[in-house]
Amino acid sequence: MDTTKVIDWDKVGRDAQQKRIFTQLTFIIPVAVLFVMVILAIFAPLLAPYPYDQIAMSDRLMAPFFMDGGSTSHILGTDNMGRDILSRLIYGAQISLSVAVMVIAITAGIGTALGIVSGYIGGRTDAFLMRITDISLAFPAILIAILLAATIGPGYWTVVIALSFLGWAPYARLIRGEALKLREADFVAQARIIGTSPMRVMIRHIFPNIINPLIIMVTLSVGMVILTEAILSYLGAGIPAPAASWGNMVNDGRTYIDTAWWISFFPGAAIGLVVLAGNFLGDWLRDKLDPRLRQI
């Protein structure tokens, strides 16, 4: 019996090509989604057909244009107060994305600084900082955020503070591990040999070498932050009405879910889309930037 398998090299080539196209799509699509969201957020006042808080009781609970009773004047329909869903969605992008940017800037900044110091200095400093990190990670973040919102009152900054309050800990963990590895690197020893101060070693030699994992972590947390903001707003501890946030829009539609599903559906879909885009982009970056996972 002939056991040799004939390899169809053309097919191997075609498969590889398809795989390559697929991996490229996992980069292009999320980038496109995030790009569109950013454009919507920045140019919200120009792009939105109506102000986000314009109430028109006569038009309330209007269906999207493709359904019976819908009209092209309100493409995605209106909510229980007759506000245009599309306009609110666009303004909501502004809130969601700006919260994400603020929170990530704060948490990544604090986490990276603490992580580098902890990993590079080591010893007691490390033990102390890591115990604080452990404690932060042990708290249920959402409950703390609700507690904070309840104490200082809901609002944009409350959400930012609440999410930043514990959000730095995973960054500190990750970066500390990287710094710990780099501390033993020969080029760090070389830097010390030429008389570089510890501060300078951390800023100039450790930091640039941890940017890759940092970028991956940042992209992956875009989705998480937007999701948490939405959860807080949904629970009423986030951005208060009449400001539009995707989370409180989902909440608005809760009581009308069987009659006017579109109030909750579109902001929900927007959340899902951005979170997915962030995660896909993060995974793609990880594959690209992490040499241990790099494919030939």
Place this chain on the structure above:
Amino acid sequence: MSKVLLQVEDLHSFFFTRKGVVKAVDGISFHVNEGETFGIVGESGCGKTVTGLSILRLLPEPAGQIVGGKIILDGTNLLELDKKEMRTYRGRVISMILQDPMTSLNPVYTIGNQIAETVRLHQGLRDEKVDEEVISALRLLDIPSPEVVMGDYPFQLSGGMRQRVVGAIAMSCHPRLLIADEPTTALDATIQAQYIALFKDVQKKTNVSIIFITHDFGVVSNMCHRVAVMYAGKILETATTREIFKEPKHPYTSALMESVPHLGQKSGRLYSIKGQPPSLRDLPPGCRFFPRCPVAEDICQQQEPAEVEISEGHFVSCWKVK
């Protein structure tokens, strides 16, 4: 007679680990003259590198500590300097080259940028002057077209070229003492020979003193004026290179010499010293080499031999050598 630049006296560097104290350097003394190359030879783990790092005071703290002795450079005891003063010595007065050129350059900066860092740190020059210094450092190490190499990243250079760049970084501030920790070990044989020739040339041009740490007697004979043979944290014999090769006095030195293959040697098994070096955690009493020594006597096991000067500049620690 040339002036003494570095005097190391009774240096003790220990590592305090969970399993006990590791006496990596256990009371060594030597000096290095100006413009001289001083070799430290020994098996791996005998304390060569720790000696080098101790001079720069860069032992991995808190485990590694210098617990005793003096390191006097040009009249200043380095062990008495505070951290900040010590930093001004590193790179400017004393410099070091590490073993592996593949990992001792920072992958994210260009060559020029990395050399410039040292220059800026110690010389406080303006940008145009910095570039000049960088180029002259690259020229000193005989790197072709320095203006181009300056803009390259480490991964764009070959191993030999990278080791030259590491040398250029070390020499960029015209240090008086250069500690070279097995700089040729990671290079292949032809590049090794080039690198050694290059260093002799650099020394001629700059009159820098070099402490050359190696386990390769071939390199020693080529490069060093004087040599110390280290074993298990101690120096067993110090002499000029010529004398060590002609008349090794310590049984360990002679044994080492015999275990080096010679060109034209009749084939047969190469000589090797029986046994293993002692654990630095648990040193035997008496002479450290005793358990492996072919000529040992009772006294060797009981008492540690003192260092004796048997002829000018030739020191040996052995009961059998008078």
